[in-house]
Amino acid sequence: MVKRIVVGAHYGLMSFLAQRITAVAMALYTLLIVGVLLVAPPAHYGDWKALFAQQWMRLATFAFLMSLLLHAWVGMRDIFMDYIKPTGWRLAAQAAVILALTAYAGWSIQILLGA
């Protein structure tokens, strides 16, 4: 048996930090993409494709999407913890979100590698 002290053990600190670090990363990406679209708005498929063919754009977009998935996990978990009281239902909802986010991670890689 491990005795855990429930108060003041910083169990939520990593989630709190992850939520905020990913928020800042996504905000910076948002400003970057708005800047890119304002400076050189892609007029057709070729421009759009060329934008995402560049390595920095793929990496930045990948970092954005992974940040989004982690951020979404913290947020959805918060919502479930507040509103779904029965433990079984809450775990089921959390498992569904984890599966969805994992699938979206694979999908994101597929999209960006194909780009």
Next chain:
Amino acid sequence: MQASREPAMTDPRPKHLDLTRIRLPVPAVVSILHRVSGAALFLLLPLVLYLLQASLGSPDSYVRMRAVIEQPLVKLVLIGLLWAYLHHFCAGIRFLALDLHWGIALQPARRNAWAVLAVSLALTAILGARLW
């Protein structure tokens, strides 16, 4: 702590949780909309990934994607998505500022909560009009 500068809590506090009688202060409206917009963004994420994939896939799928987003119902959903993103963005920056104890006293907090609502709605109107 800023608490000493704020008015003493002499108003009678509500003794009920009747949702039809509770009047949310503006910062609380921003907060619940942050949650609602976050949930909406999560639920609409597959649509965003689908559109991104179609836009990058091939010239044909790009044209198909353009046709999809021209449909009135999809346009409406995308305008809603745009507002959700902008509100979540603006309210998120406000929360980060509050974390740093910027604008945390009662009056500034009310003012910057109004600003979040106004700026995200204005940007939605401007960008929404430009995109369509």
